[in-house]
Amino acid sequence: MGTTATAQCVVLGAGRSSRRALFASPHHSCLGPGRALPYSADRGKKSVSRQALDELKQQIPLLDYLQAHNWQPARQLSRGRWMGLCPLHSDQKPSFLVDSTKSLFYCYGCGRGGDVIRFVELYRQVKFPQALALLHQWRGLAPLLHQATGFYCMQLHRHGEAVEYLHQRGVRSPELIEHMRIGYAAGGGLRGWLTQLGYPLQALRQAGLVTAVGYDAYVHRIVFPLEANLYGRSLSASAPPHRFLPGSKGGLYAWEQVWRYPEVILVEGLFDYAVLWQAGFHNVTCSMGSHLNLHQYQQLCDRPRTVYLGFDADTNGSGQQAAQSLACRLREQGMSVRRVSLPDGHDPNSFFVENGDARQFQSLLEAALP
Numbered sequence: 001m002g003t004t005a006t007a008q009c010v011v012l013g014a015g016r017s018s019r020r021a022l023f024a025s026p027h028h029s030c031l032g033p034g035r036a037l038p039y040s041a042d043r044g045k046k047s048v049s050r051q052a053l054d055e056l057k058q059q060i061p062l063l064d065y066l067q068a069h070n071w072q073p074a075r076q077l078s079r080g081r082w083m084g085l086c087p088l089h090s091d092q093k094p095s096f097l098v099d100s101t102k103s104l105f106y107c108y109g110c111g112r113g114g115d116v117i118r119f120v121e122l123y124r125q126v127k128f129p130q131a132l133a134l135l136h137q138w139r140g141l142a143p144l145l146h147q148a149t150g151f152y153c154m155q156l157h158r159h160g161e162a163v164e165y166l167h168q169r170g171v172r173s174p175e176l177i178e179h180m181r182i183g184y185a186a187g188g189g190l191r192g193w194l195t196q197l198g199y200p201l202q203a204l205r206q207a208g209l210v211t212a213v214g215y216d217a218y219v220h221r222i223v224f225p226l227e228a229n230l231y232g233r234s235l236s237a238s239a240p241p242h243r244f245l246p247g248s249k250g251g252l253y254a255w256e257q258v259w260r261y262p263e264v265i266l267v268e269g270l271f272d273y274a275v276l277w278q279a280g281f282h283n284v285t286c287s288m289g290s291h292l293n294l295h296q297y298q299q300l301c302d303r304p305r306t307v308y309l310g311f312d313a314d315t316n317g318s319g320q321q322a323a324q325s326l327a328c329r330l331r332e333q334g335m336s337v338r339r340v341s342l343p344d345g346h347d348p349n350s351f352f353v354e355n356g357d358a359r360q361f362q363s364l365l366e367a368a369l370p
Helices: 003-012 016-022 050-059 060-066 115-125 128-156 162-168 175-178 190-195 200-205 269-278 295-299 318-332 347-351 358-366
Strands: 038-040 048-050 077-078 081-084 096-100 104-107 182-183 220-226 230-234 243-244 263-265 284-287 306-309 336-338
Touching: 048 050, 050 115, 050 128, 060 096, 060 104, 060 115, 060 128, 115 128, 128 162, 128 182, 128 190, 128 200, 128 220, 128 230, 162 220, 175 269, 190 200, 230 269, 263 269, 269 284, 269 347, 306 318, 318 336, 347 358
Parallel strands: 263 284, 263 306, 306 336
Antiparallel strands: 038 048, 077 081, 081 096, 096 104, 182 220, 220 230, 230 243
16 A cells, blocks of 8 residues: 555554544545545556445455454454454454454554455555455455365265374374364365355366366365365375465465464474474464475564474485575574474474474474574
8 A cells, every 4th residue: 555545544543533433434544435436556556446346345254354364253342343362463462353344453452454455465464456366366266165175174084094094193183173174085075065055167177176077186185274275185105195276385374373473383294283283382383395485484584583493304304404594594584593403304293103292392492403
């Protein structure tokens, strides 16, 4: 947004009358008056009609978007008005107000507010055009992936081989399985389920959920839902072990639950994340590979923090080489970095599977070197 619009947002945080004004109209003052005039996103360079903006916001209610990104209200103030922890700053007590009837938010802690578009700008640290693009992408893909995730979750406990595989990887806690929404793709059934819900076959193909000839793309895979993708880990040694749907793997895993911590543990794989979270290390996140994309790197550098790199101790040294390279880049941005030394040939997952425990891993953190 431009400087003038930003200044208007700041004014909203001053005084009780300004806070009331935020919810007095379905049009936030940062977006201008509620008239069908062009909305200029970049000082007149890009324009989009007020009608198009209103339609997008109607299609993506703010509360639905927040809850899809794991925001949970702490209490209900009145009908349609909820209070919870602010996802935009380090919040110690609920200060983030959401009015679901107007699809507006306001934080009494950091003084920021607006609609779902403004939230994406702040949360993802992008400008208006990028926020619109992210919302359009999410609108088209998220409901479909949400339904696919629900189907896979239902299948998990119906297939003994899936549960047994999770046990072999050290994943046993029902709380963890629910937290990560882990599911199972046996192969077959997803296409029929989604088409019964009204999704056309072409949409399933475009999302990568089914093949060009109409078969389920994920077969015999443990499935983890991501920000805007699905990751499938094969149970079969004859198939490629790792698979994502077409598109970006997204940001750091569960980052919205982690970024407030002054110390963050970064690991490579989702099973590494799983065993650490299960052991009580809830300040853990995952990059889904040893090489971070730009968005993930920016997330780590969004504020001063200490980053513990718990990358794999591969026999060929690739994991530690990647950790060393990342550590140098993070230090250039002012981050404090520690590299965790796991036993040779181990990653965090195998460390716990082979009888490692939380106390021992804590000792590794304390011994981590710059």
